[in-house]
Amino acid sequence: xxxxxxxxxxxxxxxxxxxxxxxxxxxxxxxxxxxxxxxxxxxxxxxxxxxxxxxxxxxxxxxxxxxxxxxxxxxxxxxxxxxxxxxxxxxxxxxxxxxxxxxxxxxxxxxxxxxxxxxxxxxxxxxxxxxxxxxxxxxxxxxxxxxxxxxxxxxxxxxxxxxxxxxxxxxxxxxxxxxxxxxxxxxxxxxxxxxxxxxxxxxxxxxxxxxxxxxxxxxxxxxxxxxxxxxxxxxxxxxxxxxxxxxxxxxxxxxxxxxxxxxxxxxxxxxxxxxxxxxxxxxxxxxxxxxxxxxxxxxxxxxxxxxxxxxxxxxx
Numbered sequence: 001x002x003x004x005x006x007x008x009x010x011x012x013x014x015x016x017x018x019x020x021x022x023x024x025x026x027x028x029x030x031x032x033x034x035x036x037x038x039x040x041x042x043x044x045x046x047x048x049x050x051x052x053x054x055x056x057x058x059x060x061x062x063x064x065x066x067x068x069x070x071x072x073x074x075x076x077x078x079x080x081x082x083x084x085x086x087x088x089x090x091x092x093x094x095x096x097x098x099x100x101x102x103x104x105x106x107x108x109x110x111x112x113x114x115x116x117x118x119x120x121x122x123x124x125x126x127x128x129x130x131x132x133x134x135x136x137x138x139x140x141x142x143x144x145x146x147x148x149x150x151x152x153x154x155x156x157x158x159x160x161x162x163x164x165x166x167x168x169x170x171x172x173x174x175x176x177x178x179x180x181x182x183x184x185x186x187x188x189x190x191x192x193x194x195x196x197x198x199x200x201x202x203x204x205x206x207x208x209x210x211x212x213x214x215x216x217x218x219x220x221x222x223x224x225x226x227x228x229x230x231x232x233x234x235x236x237x238x239x240x241x242x243x244x245x246x247x248x249x250x251x252x253x254x255x256x257x258x259x260x261x262x263x264x265x266x267x268x269x270x271x272x273x274x275x276x277x278x279x280x281x282x283x284x285x286x287x288x289x290x291x292x293x294x295x296x297x298x299x300x301x302x303x304x305x306x307x308x309x310x311x312x313x314x315x316x
Contacts, residue, residue: 003051007080008073009060012051014081016043020111021082024050025074027093027118028145029164029171029180031056038090046088049081053094056180062152064182067101067195074102078109086111093118094183100201113207119220119228122198126221134217139188141167146188149181156181206233213238 003011013032022042024035031052039048054065054073065073078087089110091099096118103110120126130138141163148159156178164176187195209228211220229236 005080007051007077008054010051010054010073010077011057012049012077012081014047014049015039016045016047018042018044018046019085020045020088021047021049021085022088022090023078023081024048024090025092025095025099026050026053026056027091027095028056028183029160029169029176030093031175033175034092034171035090047081047083049077049087051077053098055182058175058177058179062177062179064149064186066186067098067197070098071102071105074098075106078102078106082109088112088114090114091118092116097121097183097195097198101198103203103205104199104201107204110205112205113203115207115209117211117219119209119211119218120201120224121219122195123200123221123224125223126219129221130217137216142184142188145181145184148178149185150189152178203228203231203234207231208235208237210237210239213240 001013004014005012011032016039024032024038026032026034032050035048035050039050042048054070055063081087086109089099089103089112091114093116096115099113100115103113127135144163145160148156148163150156151159157176160178160181161173161176164171164173183195207228209220209225211218211225225236228234
């Protein structure tokens with residue numbers, strides 16, 4: 001597939017003819033390909049915009065991006081694809097980290113947010129909610145990925161792909177390299193461009209937050225999800241998986257109807273699909289497709305559909 005445009009050296013893919021634009025931002029260890037199923041489902045109603053995060057493309061020169069540099073690229077992409085209208089952000093993993101910060105700095109450019117698996121990940125509340133063992137697990141895998149980035153080359157790539165296997169992320173290995181790990185290096189090493197300047201994320205637009213429950217630790221605090229669910233126009237959905245270590249897969253073909261997202265009275269789940277996504281491993285395809293479908297706040301029958309795909313979750 002050929003990119004529709006190139007912005008700041010980033011290939012940007014646009015599919016669909018809708019009047020609203022969804023900007024999809026993936027996480028680790030993924031590329032733009034992780035959104036294939038969502039684009040296939042949504043492109044008849046939306047303009048779907050996706051790209052591989054700066055520094056994550058194995059075919060591009062290896063480099064790290066500070067937080068400000070990342071946000072500049074995101075701003076240029078959004079301004080290039082928005083058609084002078086607000087966009088919907090669909091985010092997962094590190095895409096949530098960068099997308100939430102983008103929203104906090106550019107609130108006038110965003111109409112709604114779908115976040116998958118990452119909430120207030122760096123907050124004191126999230127840290128307090130974890131046991132000592134959970135903190136050690138988080139520190140261990142993040143430090144390993146940071147070290148792999150620092151080492152680089154074949155050894156760094158091998159370390160990264162091994163960790164992908166440990167975490168159960170089904171991302172195709174041919175797209176994975178240690179170059180994807182620079183956010184962990186910045187996060188754990190306190191390097192230049194540290195993420196300590198991240199602004200606490202408080203959405204003032206409709207938001208759907210989806211997370212898998214069968215994980216050894218969460219990337220949000222209970223208080224954060226409770227506060228979000230209490231906000232007008234916002235919704236939190238916990239999906240119950242059946243298998244996985246850090247990853248999981250939902251075991252139900254539907255999610256019970258519940259209080260609706262935005263102004264809609266109900267949220268419904270469509271049948272679980274059997275076709276897995278063909279790329280990326282950080283988010284469950286079930287959750288991603290749920291997020292994608294739910295990004296449409298208005299449907300003819302007054303409901304929001306959550307389409308399910310059989311795909312594993314992974315921690316961020």
